[in-house]
Amino acid sequence: MFQAILIEKTDDKSQSTLTQLSEDQLPPGEVLIDVHYSSLNYKDGLAITGKGPIVRSFPMVPGIDFAGIVTDSSNADYVKGDKVLVNGWGFGEQAWGGLAQKARVDAKYLTRVPESLSLKDTMIIGTAGYTAMLCIIALEKNGVTPEKGQILVTGANGGVGSFAIALLAKLGYQVAAATGRPHEQDYLITTLGANEIIDRTTLSEPGKPLQKARWAAAIDSVGSYTLANVCASIIESGTVAACGMAQGMDFNASVAPFILRNVTLAGINSVTRPAEERDVAWARLAQLVSRELLDAVSQEIPLENAIDAAECLINGDIRGRVVVNLQE
Structure with missing residues (x-):
């Protein structure tokens, strides 16, 4: 038997509980994994609290990220003792995810843990850091360099925002951080490396279709009016x-920013990226992240605290990353 969070639905209402499961209850798959760490992402928060239509079938084990050690495998590419991670692919939404002490998945969904990262490190980074890295790669492919000007990052205190700021700063970019928490200025500037703080309310309401050109590029995790205002404020040939x-x-x-300023809007889907793109992103992350950054942007909790933490995450009361220790 092992511990897991299980989401069940009764009378059109979902409920999350900490429970005991057995291995024979796990879905079929080629690789059995002892899960050491998972994490809480915004999707996990919505799923666990029932505040968003994330879960596609019930019962469901949430957790879109997890990392652990292979204990059994019928696929020749993975053997007992291999360190692996999973992020995206619909886990925690369509298939049982990582907020459980064991998981069984097909080998095609696995990514090998880079040698310089521990299992915990990969979950501090998780989908948030991986997505931030994919965004930066997209900016680079569109010719955005530090010399082009300042980069705006919205949702700056969240997981994606925190990693985006830190990675961009490490790469030599000047970064403006848009946040609704001005009291976090020291964290955003001193810890992560932003050089300017923007009040998110200046971006979150309807604005003009074309505004003063301010930023060479942007990474946006907010959408809606914020994304519209960001696009309207990008300089000539910039990228969002x-x-x-x-x-x-x-x-x-x-369409004004896209036609009159040649702005590019690049959509980033981190869920179903092919293995080769994942490997590139994780290799870059392994090179760029530091021990100091990983410690500064994360907090660790046991599985038994994950349900309460999910509520705090949705309410905006958590900054950075929440790592869930499954072996504690």
């Missing part, structure tokens, strides 16, 4: 990498 919708899925924008 859009990876989230915390404010909403709507996009009440004009």
Whole structure:
């Protein structure tokens, strides 16, 4: 038997509980994993609290990220003792995820843990850091360099935002951090490396279709009016990498920035990226992240505290990353 969070649905209402499961209850798959660490992402928060239609089938073990050690495998590419991680692919939404002490998955969904990272490190980074890295790669492919100007990062105190700021600063970019928590200025500037703080309310309401050109590029995890205003404020031939919708899925924008300023809007889907792109992103992350950054942007909790932490995450009371220790 092992511990897991299980989401069940009764009378159109879902409920999350900490429970005991057996290995024979796990879904079929080629590789059995002892899960050492998982994490809490915004999707996990929505799923656990029932505040968003994330879960596609019930019962469901949430957790879109997890890392652990292979204990049994019928696939020749993985053997007992291999260190692996999983992020995305619909786990915690369509298939049982990582907020459990054991998981069984097919080998095609696994990524090998880079040698310089521990299992815990990969979950501090998780989908948040991996998505931030994909956004930066998209900016680089569109010719955005530090010399082009300042980069805006929205949702700055969240997981994606925190990693985006730190990684961009490490790469030599000047970064403006948009946040609704001005009291976090020291964290954003001193710890992560931002050089300017933007009040998110200046971006979150309807604005003009074309605004003063301010930023060479942007990484947006907010969507809705924020994304529209960001696009309207990008300089000539700049790029916006859009990876989230915390404010909403709507996009009440004009074609003006795209036609009159040659702005590129790059959508970032981190869920189903092919293995080769994942390997590139994780290799870059292994090179760029530091021990100091990983410690500064994360907090660790046991599985028994994950349900309460999910509520705090949705309410915006958590900054950075929450790592869940499954072996404690």
